[in-house]
Amino acid sequence: MTQPAHNREMPKAYDPGATEGRIYESWMAGGYFTPEIDRSKAPFTVIMPPPNVTGELHYGHALTIALEDLMCRWHRMKGEPTLYLPGTDHAGIATQVVVERMIAKDGLSRHDLGRKEFIATVWRWVDQYGGRIYEQVKRLGASCDWSRQAFTLDEGPSKAVRTTFVNLYEKGLVYRGERIVNWCPRCATALSDLEVKHAEQDASLYYIRYDLSDGSGALTIATTRPETLLGDTAVAVNPDDERYSEYVGKSAVLPVLKRVIPVIADEAVDPAFGTGALKVTPGHDHNDFDIRSRHDIDLVTAMNLDGTMNENAGPYEGFDRFEARTRIVAELERDGLLEKIEPLHHSLGRCDRCNEVVEPLVSKQWYMRMEPLAKPAIEAVEDGRVRVVPERFAKVYFNWMYNIRDWCISRQLWWGHRIPAWYCGDCDATTVALEDPDACSACGSTAIERDPDVLDTWFSSALWPHSTLGWPDRTEDLDYFYPSTVMETGHDILFFWVARMMMMGMENAGDIPFHTIYLHGLVTDPEGAKMSKSKGNVRDPLDQIDTYGADALRFALTTGTSPGNHMRLTDAKIASSRNFANKLWNAARFVVSNLDRSGVRPSWERPDTTHVEDRWIVSRLNRVAARVDGYMNEFQFGEAQREVHDFLWGEYCDWYLEMSKIRMRAGDESPIPVLAYVLERVLRLLHPFLPFITEEIWGNLVQYMDGEAGSPALMVAGYPETEDDAYDDEAEAEIEAVVEMVRAIRNLRAEFKIQPSQPVRAVVRGSAMSGALEAEEAAIKTLAQVDPLVLDGATGGGDSNDSVSLVLSSGTVLVPLGGLVDLDRERERLAAELKDVAKNLARLSNRLDDDRFLSRAPEEVVERERERLATAQQRRDRIEETLARLSG
């Protein structure tokens, strides 16, 4: 048999690999990703969280894009000018490390190259590899406006960074100060508080004796970091601690260095910890630095920026900090100053980037004053101008914002936005300016030198929603697309990014940066563990795209999940999404082949329907569209998706399509326009979730439809709106009854192990729906393999004594099975069913006898319960009647 032409067009199984690239090209060629600014319409704007320019696509990106793109596609189809703006982040440390590693292969360090040449090398790297992530984003089908693509180091965003810095400096919100900072000796830079990750771990608590200088006794302190004693400048006790009150004001001799240091009293000391005496090391401990602000004590830094001990460390100069610890402990032990070592479980700060133990060190850094910036950003969420989805994260946001601390924004790196501050060699003044100055703004000296540091990467990220749209210039984009509509990202960067965008957006642009914050959870491995390189459980989404298709991956990522919740991603889940895509493909193949065969050219509009099956499926479609709309509006994408999934598979394919075959086989072509119409609307409903395959099918379908499509592509076609007048309760009830009957007979056939090819006889008695059943006679006969089907069993043709009786809501069906029927078993089965119904009946009538229920429950609930009672009663009566007949 030769294959008809259409089957060559649509292969038996959907092949994403052969489709996706071509479809994406067609979208690009159509220019559908670039919105038209239309002042009469409100835009829908999503600014993509910029992946690192060094980045490889991971599941976090995939989930982000799946969610953002489905929102964008949905709104675009609803006719809103939709901007999905893509971009990348220069990712200071991350990128610098990548390039440093690269040049290290030639035995070079960045210092060998020098600043200028090193930055040029990074740029060459970015020019060569920085576009990879974009290609990967495209493979997912993201409908981004590539004409507005942005990079944090582009001219526009850089200007925004510089303008912000200057403005905040002039307002006194950015300042330079010498304080203790979190220092990563390996990255050789300061870190913000957020970039330090604390982890519990086992350590030792060393008890060390400090003799008093007057020989009157000794104090024993407890520390986890003996090497820092080289920087001790005091010993502190709690002022209320009577054990030590006599020591306060005396002096102690620092072990090893024999420096004489004062004994002071400070509230910060916890008498219950260790011995209640604390070594004070302002140069190497945040608390101790604070203590120093309240006392007249020295500050000694005993360590270099690379983590080795410096000249203040005496004999330990040059040793690594951990090596120094070991050696100092040995010396203390030798000298009898080490009283004991206790095991201690405590939390230790490590560099978020490289995991090196962070060293608190005193240095001069730039800071941003956060409290004044936080205030309006808190209010915007409190008063509902910005909505957080899911809501619980608003509490997390408030908690952080109310306790916000100043942000250390300078980094000792080369790759990034260089701080626009110049220091005068003659007068000590600082010049901060938009344009590079030639001379000191205070004394006019030309002996000025620019601050070598760059800004924290998150500084530019914080400006992203407005810097990408042109700020500080008053561009048309900024005017139209700002504030953006939804900021969708992972809840893990709520503080790093979202909160800072809130603050900077309000400060710079004078308005909230987005109306809704949607936070998704983590994509984890099948065991629920966070994917990480060190665990070796990272999988490449591109492999999954190759195997199952981008649609399948996207669909799997948004299946059965709720905002903010984590999701374990398994191959099985992606495979079942792939299967769903294939199901859709084959339903379409069926419809297209019938269009091709019949020559019927359906209208784009809802067809007039008379047949109950047609009325039913059209009614159901419209109900589904209404529910989808409701879920989408509430960000319940998983539920929306499930709704269409179940409709397509469980109703359209399982029932409508099968029923339509029966009519078409009998020469009736009237289902074809309905098949096409419903399919076409389902394609629209599913497009945000399965963009590639729906577009491909739509392209196949269009040529068979009557008249113009009204849009050049599905992605810019209208999203289905509910047509209330399509609701048809009667048709729904009738088809439900048919389905119930078919299922009951199939069940019986399976139970009695009747060969699939062997028809059974069935007699319907006492049906309230005989008219509807008559119209569906052929369907019932075919779908349940019944022949003959006697619909007027009341007047004869059925004998209970050799039949199984199926008591249904639409009537009683007798299926004569002769010798196969065991009358005793039949009676038992019916009795059990009766018991079940009676139980239900009792529950319902109890409820309806309850005055409190009747008076307090809403009328529609009471009414529904009454209907249920009536149905149950009918059913009970019919079971009793059947039992009576069986008994003789």
Next chain:
RNA sequence: GGGCGGUUAGCUCAGUGGUUAGAGCGCUCGCCUCACACGCGAGAGGUCCGAGGUUCAAAUCCUCGACUGCCCACCA
């Protein structure tokens, strides 16, 4: 030390006060039925973690507890 989640079928999860709680995967039985074996039909499988409470009505709201995960915090 604070805060926030989760606990529903064998597994992974939906279910945002109203039928006798659902899906996918897995499992059992039967099918290569002319769209699809990435499939079709039938089925088994649940004290919705526990205890109180609110309500006409609770998996859903409140309180307490158990287990579990995460976030924040300068516990030397």
